[in-house]
Amino acid sequence: MNWSRPLIPDAWAPAITALEPEALVRQGFRGLIVDLDNTLTGWNKDFAAPAVEGWLRRARAQGLGVCILSNNGAARVRAFADPAGLPSVAHAGKPRRAGYRRALALLGTSADETAVIGDQLWTDVLGARRMNMYAVLVQPVAPREFFGTRSLRWLERAWVARLKRRGLGLPFGA
Ligand SMILES: [Mg+2]
Numbered sequence: 001m002n003w004s005r006p007l008i009p010d011a012w013a014p015a016i017t018a019l020e021p022e023a024l025v026r027q028g029f030r031g032l033i034v035d036l037d038n039t040l041t042g043w044n045k046d047f048a049a050p051a052v053e054g055w056l057r058r059a060r061a062q063g064l065g066v067c068i069l070s071n072n073g074a075a076r077v078r079a080f081a082d083p084a085g086l087p088s089v090a091h092a093g094k095p096r097r098a099g100y101r102r103a104l105a106l107l108g109t110s111a112d113e114t115a116v117i118g119d120q121l122w123t124d125v126l127g128a129r130r131m132n133m134y135a136v137l138v139q140p141v142a143p144r145e146f147f148g149t150r151s152l153r154w155l156e157r158a159w160v161a162r163l164k165r166r167g168l169g170l171p172f173g174a
Contacts, residue, residue: 006129007121008163009137016040016117016138017051021059024115029134031109032059033100035118036070036080036088042142048084056084065107069099069116071123094118095127121156 013019016039024032034040040052048056059066068088070077081088087106092099104114111133118124119140128135137160 006126007159009121009125009128009135011134011136012138012160012163013136014139015141017055018138019055019117019136021055021062021064024059024064025062027115027134029064029113029115031065031067031104031107031114033067033069033103033107033114033116033128033133035094035120035124036068036077037072038119038140038142039117039124039138040068040141041080045142047080053084056086065109067103067107069094069103094123095130097127097130100127100131100133121159 016034040056041048056066066086068077068081068086069092070088070090071092071094072090074090077088077090087103089099089102089106092103094100100111100116104111107114111131115134115136116124116128116131117136117138118128119138121137125135125137
């Protein structure tokens with residue numbers, strides 16, 4: 001991987017629903033590996049907001065495969081993924097690569113035709129970088145979460161602000 005840019009996403013969006021599935025298809029993507037907590041839903045909420053449900057339907061109508069990749073436990077992840085009809089990988093251990101490889105196998109897509117979407121630089125984006133995959137950072141859905149995650153947020157915000165000032169990787173909004 002390119003170690004000079006381990007924490008720089010390729011794109012940034014205020015929410016997953018701000019991404020255009022049609023645009024992702026035009027960019028050549030066939031699959032999406034999507035984080036669960038604070039990307040698709042608020043922390044430990046096991047249902048999708050109507051806007052997110054609609055977005056998932058739109059993505060699939062465009063032929064995009066969607067696989068959930070989460071560091072959270074299997075019960076939590078399946079409570080969301082199974083009713084939504086989405087394949088999922090729990091206990092993913094992001095930023096380790098094994099979970100991404102499992103998600104790619106479930107999607108049946110290669111790393112270069114699959115985009116990673118998540119709200120955390122240190123897990124979602126760093127893991128995507130290690131896999132040489134396209135990474136989209138989204139603003140977190142809800143602020144309530146583990147203390148450990150919370151304590152990294154100020155760093156993340158400072159980093160994203162710096163990226164924005166430099167005009168890097170922000171084609172979807174900001
Ligand atoms: Mg998350």
